[in-house]
Amino acid sequence: MYQFNYHKPESVGEARSLFQDADDPMYLSGGMTLIPTMKQRLAAPTDLIDLSGIPEMTGIDVSGGKVTIGAFTPHNLVADSAQVRGTLPVLAEVAGLIGDNQVRNRGTIGGSVANSDPAADYPAAVVGLGADVVTESRTISGDDFFKDLFETELKPGEIITKIEFPVPTRAAYRKFPNPASRYAVVGVLIADFDGTIRVGVTGAGPCAFRASGIEEVLNDNLDPAALDGVEVPDAGFNSDLHASAEYRAHLVKVMAKRALEDLLNG
Amino acid sequence: MSEAEVQSDTGIGAPVRRREDVRFITGAGNYTDDINQPGQLYGVFCRSPHARARINAIDTSEALAVEGVVGVLTGADMVADGLGDLPCGWLVKSKDGSDMNSSPHPPMAATVANYVGEPYALVVAESTYAARQAAELVMPDFDELNAVVDLGEAPHSEQIYEGIEQNLAYEWALGDEDATRMAFARAAHVTSIDLTNNRLIPNAMEPRACLGAYDAASGEYTLYTTSQNPHLERLVLSAFVQVAPEHKLRIIAPDVGGGFGSKIFIYAEETAVIWAAGKVKRPIKWVADRSESFLSDAHGRDHITHAELALDDNGRFTGLKVRTTANLGAYLSTFGSSVPTYLYGTLLAGQYKTPNIYVEVQGVYTNTAPVDAYRGAGRPEATYVVERIVEQAARELGKDPADLRRMNMIQPEDFPYETPVALVYDTGNYEASLDRALELIDYDGFEARQARAAEDKKRRGIGFACYIEACGLAPSKLAIELGAGVGLYESGEIRINPTGSVSVFTGSHSHGQGHETTFAQVVSDKLGIPYEDIEIIHGDTGRMEFALGTYGSRSLAVGGSALVEAAGKIIEKGKKIAAHMMEADAENVDFDNGQFVLQDSNQALSIQEVAFASYVPADYPEDLEPGLTAKTFYDPKNFTYPAGTHIAEVEVDIETGVTTLVNFVAVDDFGHIVNPLIVHGQVHGGVAQGVGQAMLEHGIYDEYGQLQTGSMMDYCLPRADDLPDFDIDTTVTPCTHNPLGVKGCGEAGAIGSPAAVINAITHALGNKDISMPATPEKVWRAIQGE
Amino acid sequence: MKISLTVNGEACEVDVSNNTLLVDILRTHLGLTGTHVGCDTSQCGACTVHVDGRAIKACTVIAPQADGMNVTTIEGIGTPDDLHPMQEAFRECHALQCGFCTPGMIMQAIDLVENNDNLDNRSIREGLEGNLCRCTGYHNIVRAIQSVADGG
Incomplete structure (x- = not known):
């Protein structure tokens, strides 16, 4: 790991100004991706700005028909939260499928979402549930947040402070893990908002996206069998050692079907 | 036997809890x-x-x-x-x-x-x-x-080294080519198969x-x-x-x-x-960083093979022809040349009386990491060839795969059995292992389980591997004649200290095998000295005799035998000392459980008393040196031949291609067993690595020779949730030529399991071929191809 | 930079560079070599320790993050004469061979048992997804953890 300057701001404002003043800074949240990347010398920020010292960024709030997760909240806090389990169980389930237990004790929702790893789990929830990504300066719709491979709507220095999830009538998530890394080869989250269906997909493409074709079919007919005839085009899908684009497209359909079965079976 | 009785017993056969564990579980290991x-x-x-x-x-x-x-x-x-x-x-x-x-x-x-x-x-x-x-x-x-990467193309590619044409290190052959050709000419049925044995990257947890x-x-x-x-x-x-x-x-x-x-x-x-x-x-x-381990540790396996099996009208194997191209990597690693030849071709008889076998192996250089021995080393590759083709033959002939194997097995009365590929098996009872494995897997209940799985849109398959291995490597003279540059004996030394405690020096190195426990059990058993008083010392050229170390499941069979022989020398000398002390002749002194007993008397001396006398030789035989120590270099008379039956049962998710190993039975004949707890652990670990090869692990280079699977993010090691509990048992035919009657257990799990798992998957897929590792996408594509 | 942390109940201060990993602080600066490094991608779990009672990977924490942490390592949970029940179970069930993954495996196993009720074979296996063992095939590790989960 290269040398770097380390900062631990106590407020979002302080973090922003530290960012502005540094040459090539990066924010450090849980560090579950960033630290291994730095260890491999694949990332070399001049300055690391640790967000762990900003108290208001950690925590879970359930009110106003929303579940709000502070950006610095570790995955296991979400997975184990009685409030989340009671109100938005699918989010607890998604959080509980990320990485492994040790990673879930350190990794944070803000770090995961900001990184926009194509195979991360949380992005499926942000997209599938239509969450709002709140930064220090604005609110970004989940539909607009993920742009491309490791690219998001965030501007340089912008900090996710919390993510607000609307609560659907019911929802379910199915993940097909990469056998080696346990990231999602494909993950599909289906949410039913009083009859309106949203489908968030991670793993398959360069970033998480809504599967509008599947949504259309399910809005007409909320039946797993309805998905049999759906074509999931694989254009632009990821293709690697573990799964071709074609196989990923197939898995999107299968995972969607299984998520829907879970959703219908409550 | 109650648990308490087992706990108190520390001799041969007791499941003694390992003494080395105390330091490892408290973080006091010294790596x-x-x-x-x-x-x-x-x-x-x-x-x-x-x-x-x-x-x-x-x-x-x-x-x-x-x-x-x-x-x-x-x-x-x-x-x-x-x-x-x-x-x-x-x-x-x-x-x-x-x-x-x-x-x-x-x-x-x-x-x-x-x-x-x-x-x-x-x-x-x-x-x-x-x-x-x-x-x-x-x-x-x-x-x-330009890099030469593709194994199949390597002999036709650019020459890597001056003077080494076709990138061939050797073109080795074993067996009677003409007789095998004749057998095929007369065959009633010929089964052919093309196989790849996937490159593996060992990944011991300590880099x-x-x-x-x-x-x-x-x-x-x-x-x-x-x-x-x-x-x-x-x-x-x-x-x-x-x-x-x-x-x-x-x-x-x-x-x-x-x-x-x-x-x-x-x-x-x-x-x-x-x-x-x-x-x-x-x-x-x-x-090493783990990334360096991936690049620079010697890799394993990496063969391409075409094989044909000839059978007569009754289904008896009459001939086996095998042609293999083996990847040696860029350099010949320490034992790289022997793995796809003497540790492979010699094992192609398997457990069967196939009378004619001929094998050719091209050893090929490529611009990849050197390939050398990895758990099993040649023998998993041989077992994979034999057990895949035998299973395939059974399917082609519509015979039960267990029955076809059984009718071709070497029978107990056939031993010693000389194979057409240069080995002499000393003993075995292959049907005993097969029968026990069929019982444990509940073979008769398979069809019902298969039908139940089908209701869940799962296809269930069952696959066998009846493997043999040659372990305890082996007589030095034979090995040196065949090209080995070193002998294959092992050294052992026992020092009875003046106070009666014992320092044992062994050339066998322990890196998980538990020698500090098992070797102490052996010495305790042979000398009647309390287990707790015996210390096993290994792994230091400054402390012990020249030694060959640990590989090829040889530690107990060779290193352990050396200690038994050293114990015998101790007893012989002790008898002379004891006889002198008891004013008797040495031939009238017996040794029993730590006591030198004068025949027809009530006189006896403990080995500790005799040891003390040997170091304080006041009343001592004039023609004897002081001290009670003994040293042996034990050179085995033959290989040992562990064998057994592994049966895998899998369920394939038709929609995703995900294969779940739902049941795995291993019944192995390792001869006598010193510590069943440790032996079972060795089988568990070996099976996990074999299942890893069959379903998860693959070292992949791209066309430019860049390693694509260079981290644990891409090279898939088995995790706990990839595996089921294993159902294992043992049968016993003692090795005939070493003093412990032991055969070795370290590699068996990795040798039998890959073929068993792939046979189970191809069975589930209606005999569609699948290459290792059987990843979900490969299986899904095989299903799509229907 | 100087950082202060509590390790196995004792307050420690070390002077290290920013880019030092917690696992190196433990191994090199505090001499606690029971915590191992088996990979460089945070996959193997050999470096698992507890921070405030929960399992984390010490190879993925940098020194400034460790400032103020309350860390427990394998050396802190039991001694040869007074083993933690999980250590005892690992020995009793022959849940280790080479011993290299063992400290991390035990630390994760303790987290698993302390934070989950009704553990069965499947959930124990799933709970070990962050820890690799190359020797045991996990069979006896699962047995050991089950025995502790079942109350001994």
Whole structure:
């Protein structure tokens, strides 16, 4: 790991100004991706700005028909939260499928979402549930947040402070893990908002996206069998050692079907 | 026997809880990276980013300017110092009688780098950080050359080494070609199969590491290293590489975190480090990152094979023809040449009376990491060929695969049985293992389980592997005749101390096998000395006799036998001392459970009393030396032949192609068992690695020779939730030629399981072929192809 | 930088560079070599320790993050004469061979048992997804953890 300057701001404002003043800074949240990347010398920020010292960024709030997760909240806090389990169980389930237990004790929702790893789990929830990504300066719709491979709507220095999830009538998530890394080869989250269906997909493409074709079919007919005839085009899908684009497209359909079965079976 | 009784028993056959565990579970293990020396430096290697490149020059000036850097040493510096190549320890001859073509193998690349990850320079600095910083500033001038990567194409590709045509190290053959051809001419049925045996990357959990030190005052070198066989390391570094004279070089292999073969070999890194320690006159430590392990540990397997099996009208095997292309990687690693030849072709008879067998093996160079022994080493590859083709034949003939195997098995009355591929099996009862395995898997209930699975849109399949292996490697004379550069005996020494406690020195190295426990059980049993009073010492060339170390499931069969023979010598000497003390003749003294008993009397002396007398020889035989110690070099009379039946049952998810191993039965015949707890553990671990090969693991290079599976993010090691509980049992036919009647158990799990798992998957898929590893996408595609 | 942390109940201060990993603080600066490094991608779990009672990977924490942490390592949970029940179970069930993954495996196993009710074979296996063992095939590790989960 290269040398770097380390900062631990106590407020979002302080973090922003530290960012502005540094040459090539990066924010450090849980560090579950960033630290291994730095260890491999694949990332070399001049300055690391640790967000762990900003108290208001950690925590879970359930009110106003929303579940709000502070950006610095570790995955296991979400997975184990009685409030989340009671109100938005699918989010607890998604959080509980990320990485492994040790990673879930350190990794944070803000770090995961900001990184926009194509195979991360949380992005499926942000997209599938239509969450709002709140930064220090604005609110970004989940539909607009993920742009491309490791690219998001965030501007340089912008900090996710919390993510607000609307609560659907019911929802379910199915993940097909990469056998080696346990990231999602494909993950599909289906949410039913009083009859309106949203489908968030991670793993398959360069970033998480809504599967509008599947949504259309399910809005007409909320039946797993309805998905049999759906074509999931694989254009632009990821293709690697573990799964071709074609196989990923197939898995999107299968995972969607299984998520829907879970959703219908409550 | 109640649990309490078992606990109190520490002799042969008792499931003694391991004594080494106490240090490991409390974090007090002493692995190479846990050892430090005052003033030590840290080494980082510069490794070739190219699969094949000429090294025109290396500019080290910027690197040397980094604060804390003590030196940058290159492959050319090693050559200039007159250091020799890393040798291959087994000379294989081609079928035309010519010697194998050995490529030059400098410890660090000096003129050409031949695989990605090959070291060409060592940076030595006051900290790992400084060494890493400097390593990035070492500037090599490379001319990239065309790399030969594809194994099948390698013999027709550009020549990697001058003078080695078709990139062939050898074209080896075994068996009677003409007789086999005749058998096929007369065959009623011929089954053909094409197989690949996937490249594996061993991944012992402890990465390789070393700490080299030079003492200028004495001229002695000390090398702590992650080795399965420190004496072999010393021999090679002194006799071949010529780092230091053998008597001035001490190799210590402390606690070693797993080996599986990958820590047998003499690698570039420890060679360069111990040499560099002498040059800079300070200790140097190097610890591999896992990424380096992926690139530079010797890989395993990597064969392409075409095989044909001839059968007569009754389904009896009449001939087997096998043609294999084996990847040796860029260099012949320490035993790389022997693995796809003598450890492979000789095993192709399996458990069967196939009368005619002929095998040809092309050993091929490619611009990839060297390939050498990995758990099983040749024998899993042979078992995979035999057991896949036999299963395939059963399906083609519509016969039950268990029945077809049974009717072709060598029977107990046939032993000793000489195979057409040069081995003489001493003993076995293959049907006993098969029968027990069928019982454990509930073979009769399979169809009902299959039907239930179908209701859940799952396809259930069952697959067999009846394997044999040759272990306890083996008579030195035979091995040396076949090309081995070293003997294959093992040393052992027992010292009864004056107070009656015992120090046992064994050449067998333990890196997970539990020798400190089992060997103490053996010595306790033979000498009647309390288990707690016996200490097992291993892994240090400064403390024990020359030894060959641990590989090929040989520790108990060879190293353990050495201790039994040493115990016999102790008893013989003890009888003379005891006879003198009891004023009797030695022939009238019996030894029983720690007591020297005078026949027809009530006189007896304990071995501890006799030991004390031997060191305080007041009342002592005049013609006898003081002391009670004995040393043995045990050279086996034959290989041992563990064998057994593995049965796998899988369920395939038709929609996703995900295969779940739902049941795995292993019934093995390891001969007598010293510690069943440890033996079962060895089987569990071996099976997990075999299942990993069958379903998860694959070392993949791209067309440019870049390793695609260079981390645990992409190379899939089995995790707990990839595996079921294993159902294992043993049968016993004692080995006929060693004093313990033991055969060895370390590799069996990895040998039998890959074929069993793939046979189960192809069974589930209606006999569609599938290559290892059977990943979900491959299985899904096979299903789609219907 | 100087950082203060509590390790196995004892307050410690070390002077290290920013880019030092917690696992290196433990191994190199505090001499607690029971915590191992088996990979460089945070996959193997050999470096697992507890921070405030929960399992984390010490190879993925940098020194400044460790400032103020309350860390427990394998050396802090039991001694040869007074083993933690999980250590005892690992020995009793032959849940280790080479021992290299063992400290991390035990630390994760303790987290698993302390934070989950009704553990069965499947959930124990899933709970070990962050820890690799190359020797045991996990069979006896699962047995050991089950025995502790079942109350001994």
